[in-house]
Amino acid sequence: MTLSVSLRHGFGSFALDLAFEAPPGVTVLFGRSGSGKTSVVNAVAGLLRPDAGRISLGDTLLCDTTRRIHVPPHRRRIGYVFQDARLFPHLTVRGNLLYGRWFTQRATVPLDHVVDLLGIGALLDRRPGALSGGEKQRVAIGRALLAEPRLLLMDEPLAALDEARKAEILPYLERLRDEVAVPVLYVSHALAEVARLATTLVVLEGGRVTHAGPAAALLADPAAVPALGIREAGAVLEARVVRHEADGLTQLAVSGGTLLLPRVAAEPGALLRIRIHAQDVMLSRAQPEGLSALNILPAVVTSLRQGDGPGAMVQLRCGSDLILARITRRSATALGLEPGVACHAVLKSVAVAQGDVGRATDAAPRGG
Numbered sequence: 596m597t598l599s600v601s602l603r604h605g606f607g608s609f610a611l612d613l614a615f616e617a618p619p620g621v622t623v624l625f626g627r628s629g630s631g632k633t634s635v636v637n638a639v640a641g642l643l644r645p646d647a648g649r650i651s652l653g654d655t656l657l658c659d660t661t662r663r664i665h666v667p668p669h670r671r672r673i674g675y676v677f678q679d680a681r682l683f684p685h686l687t688v689r690g691n692l693l694y695g696r697w698f699t700q701r702a703t704v705p706l707d708h709v710v711d712l713l714g715i716g717a718l719l720d721r722r723p724g725a726l727s728g729g730e731k732q733r734v735a736i737g738r739a740l741l742a743e744p745r746l747l748l749m750d751e752p753l754a755a756l757d758e759a760r761k762a763e764i765l766p767y768l769e770r771l772r773d774e775v776a777v778p779v780l781y782v783s784h785a786l787a788e789v790a791r792l793a794t795t796l797v798v799l800e801g802g803r804v805t806h807a808g809p810a811a812a813l814l815a816d817p818a819a820v821p822a823l824g825i826r827e828a829g830a831v832l833e834a835r836v837v838r839h840e841a842d843g844l845t846q847l848a849v850s851g852g853t854l855l856l857p858r859v860a861a862e863p864g865a866l867l868r869i870r871i872h873a874q875d876v877m878l879s880r881a882q883p884e885g886l887s888a889l890n891i892l893p894a895v896v897t898s899l900r901q902g903d904g905p906g907a908m909v910q911l912r913c914g915s916d917l918i919l920a921r922i923t924r925r926s927a928t929a930l931g932l933e934p935g936v937a938c939h940a941v942l943k944s945v946a947v948a949q950g951d952v953g954r955a956t957d958a959a960p961r962g963g
């Protein structure tokens with residue numbers, strides 16, 4: 596089921612004027628503060644009546660201003676998860692979860708299934724006051740799922756959590772993406788979340804869509820880098836765990852060769868998504884020798900974009916994947932880099948942090 600959105604709306608000096616599609620999976624709406632993300636979410640939810648627009652979910656029309664159709668929010672069957680969990684403090688976790696059921700006549704999703712998916716079985720008799728921020732958010736997601744929504748809206752669900760709590764909840768969001776058929780529209784301004792979760796990426800700037808498409812392709816697009824943030828830029832690679840080695844490294848197979856990374860928490864055979872920061876990739880024309888860096892992948896330059904300053908962003912094909920390398924223009928010139936040139940991409944193992952490693956769609960179950 597695909598969500599199709601096309602909107603025009605003016606708030607004084609600010610205007611939304613955009614269209615995008617959110618296919619199954621997680622579509623991240625990414626943009627700076629004030630770019631219009633929350634206004635889009637409000638329009639999809641039915642809380643904002645656009646001046647002009649059409650919003651449909653599969654073959655259900657939620658809004659069509661030309662036909663004066665505006666389905667009220669409570670009839671849209673949309674689940675919400677906000678920055679703060681907004682649980683009822685006087686109800687237990689079980690009571691909060693079952694509250695979600697009030698909004699559906701169907702009740703076909705078993706409570707046990709949602710409890711297992713989110714790992715909240717041990718919390719059922721506790722009240723929200725006795726939960727961590729990450730646990731509260733998992734319960735809020737469970738409550739939303741039990742109302743059996745046709746679409747889940749998540750507005751910066753991790754923004755209020757510290758890094759440790761974010762790391763704890765991300766694997767559950769990955770499971771949600773891969774194991775629940777409900778499409779998710781997810782608002783974020785954190786590229787780390789995009790790299791871990793997004794199937795589709797929609798970038799907003801000043802009320803307009805500047806880039807939209809499959810997340811892996813956009814994250815590797817040098818033209819999208821200024822909108823995504825240069826320091827954070829980086830591509831994602833799919834990698835399969837081959838084996839854990841005795842010295843604490845894990846060997847992974849990528850389409851362009853082999854990677855050695857600090858031990859990853861996944862069983863051999865698991866399919867992972869690895870974020871490779873552009874600024875951690877070095878390039879060499881000759882086969883490098885005598886380097887401490889363990890990862891050397893043969894690559895071919897596919898495009899190169901000069902920055903305004905001394906930097907350049909190089910896109911390379913490595914096997915069937917695309918990666919980005921951020922280097923200086925001086926080095927790009929010295930190496931004679933241009934599309935079609937063969938080179939070697941060099942990556943230190945320790946440049947990839949645990950948070951850069953996530954589960955990929957269709958992954959085998961992860962180990963502990």
Ligand SMILES: Nc1ncnc2c1ncn2[C@@H]1O[C@H](COP(=O)(O)OP(=O)(O)OP(=O)(O)O)[C@@H](O)[C@H]1O
Pocket residue numbers: 606607609626627628629630631632633634635
């Ligand atoms: N009801 C309103 N009346 C007037 N202006 C509004 C209204 N709602 C939003 N705006 C303006 O529209 C612009 C986009 O706001 P919006 O909240 O959609 O952005 P955002 O990307 O979600 O930002 P943030 O990440 O800070 O929440 C802002 O300039 C905001 O001031």
